[in-house]
Amino acid sequence: MRSHLFWLLLLLALACASPRLYFLSSELPQLENNPKLIVAPGPWAHPDVPVVYADMGAVPDDLVLPALKTLMALPGATDACDANTGRPRPDATEYCLAVYRTPKDWRVSWPVRKQTGERGGCQPPMGGVVDQDFGSDLPIFGFAHNHPCGTDMSSADLRVFPAVRLGEARWTMIEFAVSPGGNPARDSRGRPIPAWAWLATGHADAPRFLKWNFDGEVFRWSEPERSWRLEARCAPAPPSNIGSTLSPPKCYPR
Secondary structure, eight states: OHHHHHHHHHHHHHHHHSOOSOEEGGGSOBGGGOTTSBOEEESOOOTTSOOBOOOTTSOOHHHHHHHHHHHHTSTTSSSOBOTTTOSBOTTOOOEEEEEEEOSSOEEEOOOEEOOTTOOSSOOOOTTOEEETTTBSOOOEEEEEEEOTTOOOOOTTGGGOOOEEEETTTEEEEOSBOBOTTSOBOBOTTSOBOBOEEEEEEEETTEEEEEEEOTTOEEEEEETTTTEEEEEEEEEOOOBSSTTOOBOOOEEEOO
16 A cells, blocks of 8 residues: 555656656556556546546547547657658657546546667556556556557557456456456446557548457547447467567458
8 A cells, every 4th residue: 555655646746747748667666666567647637638437338439539649649659750761760759558447437547658769669557557536456448559650550569458467476468457456347237348459540630540459350440430440350470580570460351
């Protein structure tokens, strides 16, 4: 309990120290001193990202869509690709955030920015969230991030879901919303609620919003229809050889 209070005070102090848009992973506490289990503060104090009161059994689009649009407006988050090489420019940046639920509403955490010179993407707050009103061990329903070069999800993206500890030291990702302490989120009938991953990509004037579940069912947001449409079923591809990066996902239809 004392450690949770310490984290809450620390994160509030950081958030209030100066006007900010994001956190670096190096600024944030970790569960069990594990650098993969960073803990983000919440909720994201941005005027364009609301706290949403909605059915507690499904993540509301009224929360996710504004959060994705706001991610794309952060520095280096969109259209940051070199036109000649097709690779990200030095200023290209990924941001990760957690979607979570309190006893009263739905919120997103502050974004965690990919640090300058860091290989790979941003680091999702796998250690959960410390909320300024409700503390820690809140259920995480998934993570959202952006792709600064407008690409679709990668094989690695398909593997990132809320984590829970099993046994002495093993952490594993699961297909349902759960708190880091192992408490699953349930709907009004007592059923576990599926977890999701979300991606903001495309261009500033033509954004694409994707989401997928643990089974690899990928949906794309249709603004005219105001709904998610099934695009494909995808599975992460293994590395092509030892030490290489993951190949693009295998999707049907392509």
